Amino acid sequence: MKKLGLIINPIAGMGGKVGLKGSDGKEVIEKARELGAEPESGIKALKALKKLEPLKDNLIVYVANGPMGEDVVKESNLNYEVVYEVGEETNPEDTEKLAKQFLDRGVDLILFAGGDGTARNITAAVGLDIPALGIPAGVKIHSPVYGRSPENAGEMAYKYLSGADVEVQEEEVIDIEEEAFRRDEIITEIYGYLNVPYDTSHMQNLKSISPQSDTEAQLSAALNVLDNMEDGYYYIIGSGSTNARILEELDLPVTMLGVDIIKDKKLIAKDVNESEIIEIIKGHPTKLVVTPMGGQGYILGRGNQQLSANVLRELNKKDIIIIASPGKMDGLGSNPLLIYTGDEEIDQAFSGYYSVIVGYGQYRMQKAVQA
Numbered sequence: 333m334k335k336l337g338l339i340i341n342p343i344a345g346m347g348g349k350v351g352l353k354g355s356d357g358k359e360v361i362e363k364a365r366e367l368g369a370e371p372e373s374g375i376k377a378l379k380a381l382k383k384l385e386p387l388k389d390n391l392i393v394y395v396a397n398g399p400m401g402e403d404v405v406k407e408s409n410l411n412y413e414v415v416y417e418v419g420e421e422t423n424p425e426d427t428e429k430l431a432k433q434f435l436d437r438g439v440d441l442i443l444f445a446g447g448d449g450t451a452r453n454i455t456a457a458v459g460l461d462i463p464a465l466g467i468p469a470g471v472k473i474h475s476p477v478y479g480r481s482p483e484n485a486g487e488m489a490y491k492y493l494s495g496a497d498v499e500v501q502e503e504e505v506i507d508i509e510e511e512a513f514r515r516d517e518i519i520t521e522i523y524g525y526l527n528v529p530y531d532t533s534h535m536q537n538l539k540s541i542s543p544q545s546d547t548e549a550q551l552s553a554a555l556n557v558l559d560n561m562e563d564g565y566y567y568i569i570g571s572g573s574t575n576a577r578i579l580e581e582l583d584l585p586v587t588m589l590g591v592d593i594i595k596d597k598k599l600i601a602k603d604v605n606e607s608e609i610i611e612i613i614k615g616h617p618t619k620l621v622v623t624p625m626g627g628q629g630y631i632l633g634r635g636n637q638q639l640s641a642n643v644l645r646e647l648n649k650k651d652i653i654i655i656a657s658p659g660k661m662d663g664l665g666s667n668p669l670l671i672y673t674g675d676e677e678i679d680q681a682f683s684g685y686y687s688v689i690v691g692y693g694q695y696r697m698q699k700a701v702q703a
Contacts, residue, residue, distance in 0.1 A: 333390055333391070333392055334387065334390055334391045334392070334440050334493045335391075335392055335394065335437060335438065335439040335440050336384070336391060336392070336393045336394070336439060336440065336441055336442075336443055336489070336493065337393075337394045337395075337430075337431070337433075337434030337437075337439040337441070337442040337443070337462070338377070338381075338393050338394065338395045338401045338404075338405060338412075338442075338443050338444070339396070339400065339401065339427055339430055339431065339442065339443075339444040339445070339446070339450070339454065340373050340374055340377045340399065340400050340401050340404055340444070340445045340446070340469075341373055341400075341422070341427065341444070341445060341446035341447070341449075341450045341469065341470070342373060342374065342398075342399040342400060342422055343373075343422070344372075344373040344445065344446040344447050344449075344450060344469045344470040344471075372469060372674070373445045373446060373467075373469035373470075374399055374403065374404045374445070375674070376445055376467055376468070376469045376482040376674070377404050377445040377467055377469070377482070378404050378407055378408065379482040379483055379486065380443065380445070380467045380479070380482045380483065380485045380486030380489065381393075381404070381405060381408040381410060381486060382408060382486065383483060383486025383487050383489070383490050384408075384410060384486060384489060384490050384493070385408060385409050385410065386490070386494075387410075387490065387493055387494060388409050388410050388411060391410060391411065391493065392411050392412065392413060393405050393410050393411065393412040393413070394412070394413055394415045394433070394434060394437060394439060395412050395413070395414055395415070395416075396414065396415070396416040396417070396418050396422075396426065396430050397414050397416070397417050397418060398418055399422075400416075400418050400422050400426065400430070401414075402414055415430075415433050415434075415437065416429065416430045416433050424449070424453045427444075427446075427450060427453040427454065427457070428453050428454075428456055428457040429457075431453070431454050431457035431458050431462075432457050432458070434458070434462060435457070435458050435461060435462060439462060440463070440492075440493060441462070441463050441464070441465060441489060441492060441493060441529070442454060442458070442462050442463070442464040442465070443464075443465050443467065443485070443489050444464065444465075444466055444467065445466075445467040445469040445482075446466070446467075446469055446470050447468075447469065447470015447471055447473050448470060448473060448474055448475050448505070448506060448507040449470065449507060450466070450470065451464075451466055451475050451477050451478075451505045451507075451526065452505055452507050452523045452524075454526065455505045455523055455524035455525070455526055456523075456524070459524060459525070459526075460502065460525060460526065460527045462527070463492070463500050463526075463527045463528065463529055464477065464526045464527065464528060465477070465478075465479065465485060465488060465489055465492070465528055465529055466478035466479065466485065467479060467482050467485040467486075468480075468481065468482065468485070468536070468634070468672075469482070471635075471637060473536070473634060473635075474506045474507070475503065475504060475505045475506045475507075476503045476504065476528075476535065476536055477503050477505060477526050477528050478535070478536050479534055479535060479536070480534060480535065480536050480670060480672070480703040481672045481702075481703040484533075484534040484535070484703065485534070487534055488529055488530075488531070488534040488535065489529070491529070491531075491534075492529040498529045498530075498531065499529070499530055499531065500527050500528065500529050500530065501527070501528060501530050502525045502526070502527060502528075503525060503526055503528045503530070504522050504525060505522065505523045505524050505525060505526055506521070506522055506523070507521060507523055536628050549657040549658055549659065549690065549691055550573065550574045550577045550655075550657050551577050551581070552691040552692040552694075553574065553577075553655040553656070553657065553689045553690060553691055553692070553694075554574070554575075554577035554578045554580075554581055554655065555581065555692055556655075556689050556691070556692045556693065556694075557578055557621060557653060557655060557689065558578060558581055558582070558597070561597065562617075562619075563596055564595075564596070564617060565595065565616075565617045565618060565619055566593055566594075566595050566600065566612065566613050566616055566617070566618040566619070567593065567594050567595065567618070567619050567620075567621060568591060568592075568593050568609060568613070568618065568619070568620045568621065568639070568643075569591065569592045569593070569594060569621050570591055570620065570621055570622040570623065570636050570639060571587070571588065571589050571590055571591060571635060571636050572588070572622075572623040572625075572635075573588065574623040574655055574656060574657060574660070575621055575622070575623050575655065576588050578621065579592065579594070579599075582594070582597050584598075584599045585599070585602060587602055587603040589635075590602075590603035590604075590638075591603065591604050591609065591636060591638045591639065592604065593609065593612055593613070600612060604638065605638050606637075606638050606639075606640045606642060606643060609638060609639075609643050610642060610643060610646060613643075613646055614646055618646065618647060618651060619651050619652075619653055620639065620647055620651055620652050620653065621653045621654075621655060622636065622639070622652065622653070622654055622655075623654065623655050623656050623660075624654070624656050624660060624661075624664065624669055626660050626663060627663055627664075628670065629664045629667055629668065629669050629670045630669075630670045630671070630672070630703070631652075631654060631669050631670065631671060631700060632644070632671045632672070632673055632682065633670075633671055633672035633673045633674070633679075633703070634670070634672065640673060641673040641674065641675035641678040644673065644678050644681075644682060645678065649681065649682050649684060652682065652686065653689070654669070654686050654687075654688045654689065654698075655688070655689040655690075656688055656689075656690060657690065658690050658691070658696075661688065661690060661696055661698070664698075668698070668699045668700060668701045669686070669688075669698055669699065669700035669701070670700070670701065670702075670703040671683060671700055671701065671702055671703060672702065672703035676702070679702040679703075680702060682700065683699075683700050683701050683702055684699065684700060685697055685698070685699050685700075686698055686699075686700055
């Protein structure tokens with residue numbers, strides 16, 4: 333009988349769609365709830381667990397009670413046992429204590445739904461003693477310990493637990509300081525390593541930044557966008573240093589890690605969340621400018637959760653403008669661009685080939701697929 337330890341961070345990702353750039357801290361979660369945020373990590377965890385159902389006769393899942401595990405696993409067809417009790421509100425200490433319970437029970441794999449903060453907690457508790465694998469559910473997901481999507485994480489866990497020939501390798505656990513992140517500053521630190529079942533088709537890469545030599549290419553691509561902007565259109569400017577060049581050229585304030593909206597080259601709204609975007613653009617001609625996440629290739633659904641499936645329903649595929657420096661595109665190699673909003677219909681609708689702007693009048697055809 334295989335043993336799986338499941339950890340779900342119930343609040344992971346709640347700050348994403350409402351533009352809070354994270355979910356760490358009680359005040360942030362209260363603010364997210366005030367803005368209408370709803371838990372999503374359980375939904376994503378269930379998508380991963382569904383991939384494990386063929387193993388149900390030879391698998392026991394250890395969980396905490398409530399939304400930290402039991403509420404979700406009982407919606408699957410898997411056998412489970414509650415081994416840890418949590419109160420009404422969970423905290424990082426609960427994650428660490430539950431992970432240590434798994435260590436005592438000799439689980440074969442820890443499967444966890446959260447972001448980089450959750451990965452940090454598990455690293456602190458078990459280090460390299462138990463293989464661990466992340467279901468991407470947080471706002472900040474830079475560590476290469478996560479599947480490309482919840483479904484990919486579930487498939488990877490299935491391969492490992494079913495005895496397939498799967499490589500286990502040490503991967504960095506990286507986190508960003510959230511208060512700095514909200515100030516549009518990126519301060520990262522390595523907090524340790526996890527042993528992760530890994531293959532390139534299921535797991536995400538370490539997020540990378542654009543090399544300094546790409547600065548002129550970023551500016552060139554931004555000027556291409558500016559010179560082709562249409563009067564009367566709203567332009568949603570996604571996060572990232574490449575997109576920031578557009579606002580800098582217009583002498584507008586930049587939200588490097590958030591989403592801004594301009595019209596007729598004037599700022600309409602700064603650092604907007606999902607509901608604010610919809611309120612502004614609904615019924616109006618709109619374009620969306622995004623750039624791939626360096627090293628990973630996500631254009632939608634990772635690092636810009638404000639650009640949700642509900643926002644994309646107001647747009648068409650032809651309304652998406654992708655810009656990237658040649659260096660960033662070279663870093664992706666033959667890998668496609670990735671989309672994961674949690675809505676399969678939307679992900680499929682926005683998949684396909686895009687003409688990516690890599691300089692002034694320079695383009696590369698690149699395929700985007702559902703992660």
